[in-house]
Amino acid sequence: MNKVKVLVPAFYETFNCIGGACEENCCEADWKIYIDKNTYNLYRAVKDPDFVKKLPERIKRVKSDEQTDKHYAQIVLDEDGKCKFLEDGMCSIQVKYGFKYLSTICLIFPRKQLKQVGENLESTLSMACPEAVREGLYPSEPMTFKFIEIENTHGKSLAALSPSRFDGNANVLAVYAQELRKLCIEIMQMRATSLSDRIFAIGMMLKKLRELSDVGDYAAAPEAALKYALSAKSGQFNGIVASFPDNDEIKATIKSKLFNTAINFNGKSYSFPHFIPCVEKLAQKLGKKPEEVTHLEMNQMVEIAATVYWQDFLNERGHILENYFVNYIFGNVFPFAVPLGIQHQILFLAQAYALFRIILCSVAELDGKVTEENIIATTTSIFRHTNHSSMINNVTEDYILSVMDSLAHVSFMLRD
DSSP, X not given: OOEEEEEEEGGGGGXXXXXXXXXXXXXXXXXXXXXXXHHHHHHHHOOOHHHXXXXXXXXXXXXXXXXXXXXXXXXXXXTTSOBTTEETTEEHHHHHHOGGGSOHHHHHTTBOOOEEETTEEEOOBOTTSHHHXXXXXXXXXXXXXEEEEEEOOSTXXXXXXXOEXXXXXXXXXXXXXXXXHHHHHHHHTOTXXXXXXXXXXXXXXXXXXXXXXXTTOGGGHHHHHHHHHHHHHTTTTTTTTTTSOOOHHHHHHHHHHHHHHHOOOGGGXXXXXXXXXXXXXXXXXXXXXXXXXOHHHHHHHHHHHHHHHXXXXXXXXXXXXXXXXXXXXXXXXXXXXXXSOGGGGHHHHHHHHHHHHHHHHHHHHHHTSOOXXXXXXXXXXXXXXXXXXXXXXXXXXXXXXXXXXXXXXXXXXXXX
């Protein structure tokens, strides 16, 4: 058997799917579930009359102009967004025919496709999976990384799939990607500094890197980034977010953008389902319909809840959010994750922090306490919307187009 050496977070090997016991089964998440061409041909070759009868109504070919070998067909979900092959919390295909009959996507999730970064192959787990959150983010020790060997056991195993290649979106500084990412992780794990100040310190580093890039002084980037990491370690950035002057107008605009991200009443669909009962309860209290609740009223609800729950959460379990960001930085080769300028990458971290505060505090107010259930629901919801849709990309571009992308604007997303 061929083996490949892969750099992963240390928790990667300890993860095990809990199947039907999962509170947010990925087979019930209303996601597009694609079938690759090889798997589709396997299904077409099955002789079981019951399967042959169900196949046309449960799997549809992707339109020819959108079709690829990876996205060759798609599972038809039921009206609740569940895979029709899910029976008693288990995949009936796997139960009947074995794991080799699973589509590639179903087989490897929540493990992410191998990525070639420099000389290394890398992978991590998707935090859209509740059990991955428990296994990867709940340990209080700072996240570490190690090399493991993954076996190429069959044609659709993780090791057999062609790795994606990190190209850094053609950013010249991407030649230093591993070094810069390592320094971002080091700053994120400096627990003597508040989490919001750590995020802001990374933002200051990225601003400096952008300035060096603009003048073509690329070779100076590693040393400049190291200076910011050393400054953060010395406590130079402690309290920096709070030092920015307040501005009610900017604050209100930022909050409106965040609430527009968190909730969408168009067609009564919500970006974050766990936020639904929070707004509905507030609406009932105000004698309004949910869609009539203003952003100011939502903000008042969040701020009241935050005074009770947020600092205690950060003091007692802030490592969960730290580990979330570290996993994001590693898995996305931050700060070269998306095709935006390097300075704008900090918007992704700041928005996630602000949304986490909004949603967790609101749900905690509804439940009367911060629970493991609402921590996991908040984490998976934010990850799904920042890694499995274009929503956050669009919102980030909106900040840029609105000229609200400076570090001063970022500071309003990070205020506790």
